[in-house]
Amino acid sequence: MSTVKDGGHSLLTEILQCERQVWQALITGDAAADEAALHVDFLGVFPSGFSNRADHSGQLAQGATVAAYEIGETRLLQLGPQHVCLSYLARYQRPGQAVWEEMYVSSIWQRQDPIEGRGWINIFSQDTPADGRQLV
Numbered sequence: 067m068s069t070v071k072d073g074g075h076s077l078l079t080e081i082l083q084c085e086r087q088v089w090q091a092l093i094t095g096d097a098a099a100d101e102a103a104l105h106v107d108f109l110g111v112f113p114s115g116f117s118n119r120a121d122h123s124g125q126l127a128q129g130a131t132v133a134a135y136e137i138g139e140t141r142l143l144q145l146g147p148q149h150v151c152l153s154y155l156a157r158y159q160r161p162g163q164a165v166w167e168e169m170y171v172s173s174i175w176q177r178q179d180p181i182e183g184r185g186w187i188n189i190f191s192q193d194t195p196a197d198g199r200q201l202v
Contacts (some may be wrong), residue, residue, distance in 0.1 A: 169195050
């Protein structure tokens with residue numbers, strides 16, 4: 067296993083683009099785009115408990131859950147030829163809220179068969195609140 071930190075690595079750039087697609091779905095409230103980024107057996111581990119793919123995309127039934135976000139302190143861990151773990155600090159703002167919240171996120175992405183027309187798909191994600199503080 068190797069760790070790749072910030073710094074223009076093409077695999078890191080590719081995985082960050084995939085991760086940003088999930089965040090964009092949360093901003094636009096696009097449940098179909100969110101579901102498309104997640105593996106059929108997706109597992110989320112969140113402060114609220116475990117989540118599957120339907121739970122994750124289902125949170126968008128009432129619309130957007132995020133108004134804005136920033137990703138920093140990225141780390142990419144190569145788990146094997148077909149799997150990587152992206153970890154980072156996320157700052158995000160909920161719709162209609164003035165405060166920004168922070169959490170550490172780790173997402174495992176699996177390389178899909180290019181013949182199927184898929185690049186990477188998210189099979190696991192864990193969100194850990196960053197010491198519970200809210201930023202103004």
